[in-house]
Amino acid sequence: DTAVSQTPKYLVTQMGNDKSIKCEQNLGHDTMYWYKQDSKKFLKIMFSYNNKELIINETVPNRFSPKSPDKAHLNLHINSLELGDSAVYFCASSQATNEKLFFGSGTQLSVL
Amino acid sequence: GDSVTQMEGPVTLSEEAFLTINCTYTATGYPSLFWYVQYPGEGLQLLLKATKADDKGSNKGFEATYRKETTSFHLEKGSVQVSDSAVYFCARQNTGGFKTIFGAGTRLFVKA
Numbered sequence: 001d002t003a004v005s006q007t008p009k010y011l012v013t014q015m016g017n018d019k020s021i022k023c024e025q026n027l028g029h030d031t032m033y034w035y036k037q038d039s040k041k042f043l044k045i046m047f048s049y050n051n052k053e054l055i056i057n058e059t060v061p062n063r064f065s066p067k068s069p070d071k072a073h074l075n076l077h078i079n080s081l082e083l084g085d086s087a088v089y090f091c092a093s094s095q096a097t098n099e100k101l102f103f104g105s106g107t108q109l110s111v112l
Numbered sequence: 113g114d115s116v117t118q119m120e121g122p123v124t125l126s127e128e129a130f131l132t133i134n135c136t137y138t139a140t141g142y143p144s145l146f147w148y149v150q151y152p153g154e155g156l157q158l159l160l161k162a163t164k165a166d167d168k169g170s171n172k173g174f175e176a177t178y179r180k181e182t183t184s185f186h187l188e189k190g191s192v193q194v195s196d197s198a199v200y201f202c203a204r205q206n207t208g209g210f211k212t213i214f215g216a217g218t219r220l221f222v223k224a
Binding site for chain 2 (some may be wrong): 004031033040041042043044048050056058090092100101103104105
């Protein structure tokens with residue numbers, strides 16, 4: 001069983017569209033995250049949730065709206081997609097603070 | 113703010129060569145330090161970690177020592193293999209924090 005799974009793996013869409021990426025973890029972790037990786041491999045945190053509550057929002061545009069229906073899921077909805085949103089988005093989870101992150105395999109978003 | 117700086121790549125080595133990838137971190141608080149590895153098309157996975165000064169993390173022949181006096185956490189391996197070709201990320205996480213900050217990543221190519 002995949003520990004952290006995210007769908008879809010690839011997402012190609014037009015500018016201005018709205019899209020969602022789903023993430024689920026079966027590790028029983030309390031904390032989940034979204035990271036954005038740009039074309040140069042730079043990895044930047046976007047959001048952190050603990051027990052379904054938003055803990056960190058790293059100055060992400062409000063076109064990005066995370067939603068955590070329960071501790072095992074953290075979805076990312078993006079409105080009015082822009083060219084600059086093209087990147088690989090990674091979901092991750094951890095048992096607690098100071099613990100390692102478990103990453104999903106990423107969603108490659110291409111905005112045309 | 114907190115940051116992690118690691119040497120720019122790519123690093124190209126021949127098989128069985130010695131590897132060092134430098135990493136320094138900002139000294140705020142008492143962070144835990146990590147090295148993650150990313151293989152093509154995959155998410156990051158933990159390689160090793162150290163949680164306090166003078167700790168040495170090790171895994172699969174890789175080692176890194178938490179040096180508080182030089183705020184460094186350099187990654188080393190005595191003899192690299194072609195299968196070690198990947199992108200390596202140094203990271204820090206504050207005590208009690210929900211944010212892991214990553215360096216820019218260093219791509220390693222190992223030639224047979």
